[in-house]
Structure formats: C-alpha cells, structure tokens
Amino acid sequence: MNRSWLRVYFIMGSNNTTRNPLEVLEEALQGGITMFQFREKGKNAYTGDMKLDLAQKMKQLCHQYNVPFIVNDDVDLAIAVNADGIHVGQDDAKVDVIKRTCPSDWIIGVSATNKDEAIQAMEDGADYIGVGPIYSTKTKSDAKKPIDIIGLAYIRQAVGDLPIVAIGGIGMTNVFPIIKAGADGVSIISAISNANNPRSVAQVFDAYTSYAVSFR
Ligand SMILES: Cc1ncsc1CCOP(=O)(O)O
Ligand SMILES: C=C1C=NC(C(F)(F)F)=NC1=N
C-alpha cells in the first residue's frame, strides 16, 4: 500500500450528507482526495441492493480519478463490488481471516484508539491504522473519548513507520499539528460531506497536507 493514499482520506455514507452522495463524492474527487471509504451505517443507512448499487457507482467514480475505493466493515459487499480493500474496527472481521479469504492485493485498514490496539493491528498485518478519535465528533455516535494530539504521537512512537491516518473531528485548521504528531494523512467525514463546496474544501486539505508532509 502506498502511504500517500492516506494523505486526504475521505469517508462518507448516504446519511453523512443531505445531497446526492455521488455528486458530493465526485466534487471531493475533483478537489483531490487521495482515497475514499464507503461507510454506510447508522440512521437510514442503505441495505441490500440499494447499498450494492451505490457502492458500485462510487467505486466507478473513484476509479475514474485513480483513487482507491475502500469499504467499511462489510466484507461481503467489498468482495461483491471488487473493492480495493476493507476497513474494519475492533469488533469486525479479523485481519488474519480477511487475509485468508479475500484478494491478496487488498488494502486492509484497522481502527485503533490506543497503543495496544495499534500494536495488535500491526502484528496482525494491517496495511494502515485509523487512529482516533483525535478530537470530539458528532459523526460517529459511539466514538470513544478523544485521544488528542498527544495520543496520536504516543501511538506513532509505538508502531514505528506503520502507515497511520488520523480521524475524528478533523478540520483544515488541524492538519499541521496532526501531521507533525506523526500521521501520514487525515481522514475526514463531515468537514467535506457537509461542506457547501466539497471540491474547494478537499482542495485545501490537499494543499495543506502536501505542504505539512513535505516538512516531515
Ligand atoms: C468513523 C470515525 N471513527 C472515529 S471518529 C469517526 C467519525 C469522524 O467523522 P468527522 O470527520 O465528521 O468527525
Ligand atoms: C472507524 C474508522 C476509523 N478509521 C478509519 C480510517 F480513517 F479509514 F482509518 N475508518 C473508520 N471507519
């Protein structure tokens, strides 16, 4: 996996926007997001054929812009649409099972909120870890207590150069401290999905993260 894919990692499901999610995704792609995760869960989340159809259309869009398409949690859906990878939480499918049953070139991401989870994910063979929530967020109802910049720095120090993307309450003003603390990129839901102009917000994240990473 190329760690630069983590630089501006947009995540969205149909209930993270009041607009047509495909339009929002296309604008974010035009703005320069570097990876996308389809995370369809929570209130009014699509299921069955609607979820499958949206996933297929989102993957098609991402591949038009040469951006990897990742599915959250749902391994069967990821296989059905031939996704580029999967992201799982601590209570989802285990990495070793995924590695045995899924395409060998898949990008496998794991959520981690503390050092132990991060080290376990690394030992299990995760390609990257999603570390957070860094700041408070309303987007994930069961998010754990924010770990802040210091928690991110502590995890970076524990996992060596394992690719890390930070997540949770991230806006463009937080980019520098997060990259400085050791993240390879930022993962964003509402700052882009709820933006008046997702394209220009993605463009700013692209510029700020590129500049911040160049200092590292
Ligand atoms: C999925 C997830 N995992 C930890 S916080 C979070 C939600 C992040 O959403 P936002 O970028 O809108 O704070
Ligand atoms: C709960 C999550 C935590 N991190 C990430 C990512 F940013 F992709 F690493 N995605 C999630 N769905």
Ligand SMILES: [Mg+2]
């Ligand atoms: Mg999960």
